[in-house]
Amino acid sequence: MPSGPAMLTPSIAALLLPLLAGAAPPHARLTATLDPLNVSGNTVFRRPCVSPTLRPGGEAQAAANTAAVQHSVDSCGAAGGGVVELPTGDYVVGCIQLRSKIELRFGSTYAQRARLVASSNASLYSSSCDAVFYSSSASSGTALTSVAVTGHGAVDGTIAADKLRPLGHKLSTGGSVLFKLAHLCNISTLHLQGVSFLSSPSWHVHLARGLQ
Numbered sequence: 001m002p003s004g005p006a007m008l009t010p011s012i013a014a015l016l017l018p019l020l021a022g023a024a025p026p027h028a029r030l031t032a033t034l035d036p037l038n039v040s041g042n043t044v045f046r047r048p049c050v051s052p053t054l055r056p057g058g059e060a061q062a063a064a065n066t067a068a069v070q071h072s073v074d075s076c077g078a079a080g081g082g083v084v085e086l087p088t089g090d091y092v093v094g095c096i097q098l099r100s101k102i103e104l105r106f107g108s109t110y111a112q113r114a115r116l117v118a119s120s121n122a123s124l125y126s127s128s129c130d131a132v133f134y135s136s137s138a139s140s141g142t143a144l145t146s147v148a149v150t151g152h153g154a155v156d157g158t159i160a161a162d163k164l165r166p167l168g169h170k171l172s173t174g175g176s177v178l179f180k181l182a183h184l185c186n187i188s189t190l191h192l193q194g195v196s197f198l199s200s201p202s203w204h205v206h207l208a209r210g211l212q
Contacts, residue, residue: 048085049083051072054068059120062119066124069093072084073104074099076099077099085107085151086107086116088107090117092117093132094125094132095130096133098134098135098147100145105151106153106154107153112152115153116132116154118155118159119159131182135184144187146189147189151193151195153195155198157179161199161201180200180204180205181198182197184208186208192205
C-alpha cells in the first residue's frame, strides 16, 4: 500500500474543488425553476411559494387557518406550482383542497415541526371535501399531477375523533361525511414523506383510484 498522501480521483476532485473554492457544484445549486418529484434530497419542488400565516389558538382559529392554507395552495398552483411551507407550531384546520404541482412541506427541521390538527367543526368539511387533505372525487373531479406532502410533522385527528365518528357525521346541508385525514385519488405522481397521520375517526389516509 502507498504511504504518501491519498490521491483524489478526477470525479471526486471535480466535486470537491468547487466547494473548496466557495462555489457549489452545478447539481447542488437551488434554482427558481420547478423540479417535480426529484426525491434524491429532502425537497420535491424547488420554487418557493408564499407560506400561509397561521394562528395557534384551537378551534377559534380553524376557519381562518383553513382559508389561509387554501389561499396559499391556490395561489401557488395558479403560478405554476412550487413549495408551500407550513410554519412550526400546532394549528387547527378543516378541509384543504390540493392542487397540481404543489408540495406541502411541514416545518423546517425535525426540532421545528408543524402539526395540523383536524377541526371538529363539521361546517369546515362537506361531502365533497371530507378530509384535511382532499384531492378529488374518486368517481369524478379534475385529476391532479405531481402532489407531495413532505417535511417534519403530523396531521392529527384527535380532537375530531369524538364528533366526526367513523359511521359518518350528519351535515346541516343533508347527508353525512365519513371523515378521513387524507382523501387522495385521481393523482398522477403522489409523494408522501416524513409526515405522520394520527388518530383519525376512520381512515387515516384513503388512497383511491387513479394514483401513481
